[in-house]
Amino acid sequence: MRIVLLGAPGSGKGTQSKLIVKHYGIPQISTGDLLRAAVEADTALGRQAKAAMDAGQLVSDELVLAMIRERLSEPDARDGFVLDGFPRNVAQAQALDELLGQMARTLQLALLVEVDYEELMERMTGRRTCESCGQSYNIYTSPPKMDEQCDQCGGNLRHRADDNEETISNRLRVYDSQTRPVIEYYREQNKLRTVQGTGEIEQIFNAVRRILDSLDEDAAGPDAPPEIAPTLEDLEKMVLATAMQAHDTVPVTQTPAVKKASPKKSAVKKKVATKKKPAAKKKAAVKKKPAAKKTVGKKKAVGKKPSAKKTAAKKKKIATKKKAATKKKAATKKKAATKKKAVTKKKAATKKKAATKKKATAKKGASAKKKSAVKKSAAKKKPVSRGRKRAPKKK
Numbered sequence: 001m002r003i004v005l006l007g008a009p010g011s012g013k014g015t016q017s018k019l020i021v022k023h024y025g026i027p028q029i030s031t032g033d034l035l036r037a038a039v040e041a042d043t044a045l046g047r048q049a050k051a052a053m054d055a056g057q058l059v060s061d062e063l064v065l066a067m068i069r070e071r072l073s074e075p076d077a078r079d080g081f082v083l084d085g086f087p088r089n090v091a092q093a094q095a096l097d098e099l100l101g102q103m104a105r106t107l108q109l110a111l112l113v114e115v116d117y118e119e120l121m122e123r124m125t126g127r128r129t130c131e132s133c134g135q136s137y138n139i140y141t142s143p144p145k146m147d148e149q150c151d152q153c154g155g156n157l158r159h160r161a162d163d164n165e166e167t168i169s170n171r172l173r174v175y176d177s178q179t180r181p182v183i184e185y186y187r188e189q190n191k192l193r194t195v196q197g198t199g200e201i202e203q204i205f206n207a208v209r210r211i212l213d214s215l216d217e218d219a220a221g222p223d224a225p226p227e228i229a230p231t232l233e234d235l236e237k238m239v240l241a242t243a244m245q246a247h248d249t250v251p252v253t254q255t256p257a258v259k260k261a262s263p264k265k266s267a268v269k270k271k272v273a274t275k276k277k278p279a280a281k282k283k284a285a286v287k288k289k290p291a292a293k294k295t296v297g298k299k300k301a302v303g304k305k306p307s308a309k310k311t312a313a314k315k316k317k318i319a320t321k322k323k324a325a326t327k328k329k330a331a332t333k334k335k336a337a338t339k340k341k342a343v344t345k346k347k348a349a350t351k352k353k354a355a356t357k358k359k360a361t362a363k364k365g366a367s368a369k370k371k372s373a374v375k376k377s378a379a380k381k382k383p384v385s386r387g388r389k390r391a392p393k394k395k
């Protein structure tokens with residue numbers, strides 16, 4: 001799921017983002033949170049951003065885009081994300097499309113949380129956030145049980161430096177002039193959906209959920225690389241590996257290409273995984289996650305162990321295929337041999353015939369020669385006739 005939450009400062013998009021994280025198990029990427037963390041840690045980026053933030057102005061696109069590029073390339077954002085507070089102007093929206101395009105991904109939805117101007121003012125001036133767990137309160141609409149103390153973890157509640165009336169007015173002006181056009185940008189792309197951001201948080205989230213659940217559940221996205229079907233060799237390797245695992249022998253060192261689960265199945269799996277996720281993981285969605293944590297072991301990539309019955313069936317299938325291949329090969333060989341033999345025979349016969357003919361012709365020639373020689377010599381030897389001359393015929 002790749003979505004953007006839009007809305008004026010104080011519209012509650014941060015609160016809804018956190019609920020989305022909890023329900024769908026995708027990380028929230030809030031540029032405001034990332035910038036505040038940088039300011040607090042007094043990094044170079046934080047020092048550069050602080051003045052603009054204190055004045056309620058936008059931090060430069062260059063800084064924010066570098067931050068987003070880095071955050072989106074982290075492993076936990078591969079399966080989806082909810083962007084909160086970004087993009088804040090059309091240039092950022094265009095840069096996001098480009099960046100996702102480079103990653104062979106597209107944005108699926110821009111969700112606008114709409115709230116009246118007066119209510120926004122009240123919400124922001126009354127907003128308090130827990131320093132330890134990030135839980136949000138509002139001293140007017142959803143106050144903590146104890147003043148300035150978090151109900152969940154007892155941490156101190158903080159009033160954001162930029163949540164004073166002057167800065168708030170500036171932020172709302174900036175929103176009107178720079179961020180509102182982003183709504184049109186996504187409307188034109190047919191990606192915009194709207195929820196009313198007033199009322200109970202749970203009710204608003206129900207509306208959000210209805211929209212998100214209607215999204216195409218194919219988490220891999222339309223540009224995902226094609227699935228790779230296992231070859232016969234892969235299947236053999238898989239069966240062998242499974243058999244070896246079943247007998248507790250050496251660990252699997254090679255991972256065969258396994259066909260991905262259907263989108264429907266992966267969506268169900270995701271939901272289960274989300275429910276099982278510990279609270280610590282949710283917090284980590286905001287902060288940086290070490291890459292090693294997300295790396296899946298090679299053994300895991302093979303997937304669920306098939307049952308003995310399935311393994312036997314697979315083995316049988318492979319054996320049958322192999323047998324058929326061997327049979328075919330032998331038949332082809334035999335055919336070729338027979339053909340070769342016939343050709344050789346034919347050739348020999350032709351040769352013999354030709355030789356016989358030649359011989360016969362030669363013999364005939366020889367006897368003709370002989371005959372003429374005999375005739376010649378006979379003619380030579382014939383004596384001159386000495387007999388009486390025939391008397392001339394009487395007239």
Ligand code: AMP
Nearest residue numbers: 031032052053057058059064085086088
């Ligand atoms: P937020 O918590 O989203 O209201 O952001 C607090 C402040 O951080 C804003 O008033 C801006 O100064 C700065 N900021 C947050 N996100 C952005 C952004 N996408 N582009 C520029 N500045 C931002």
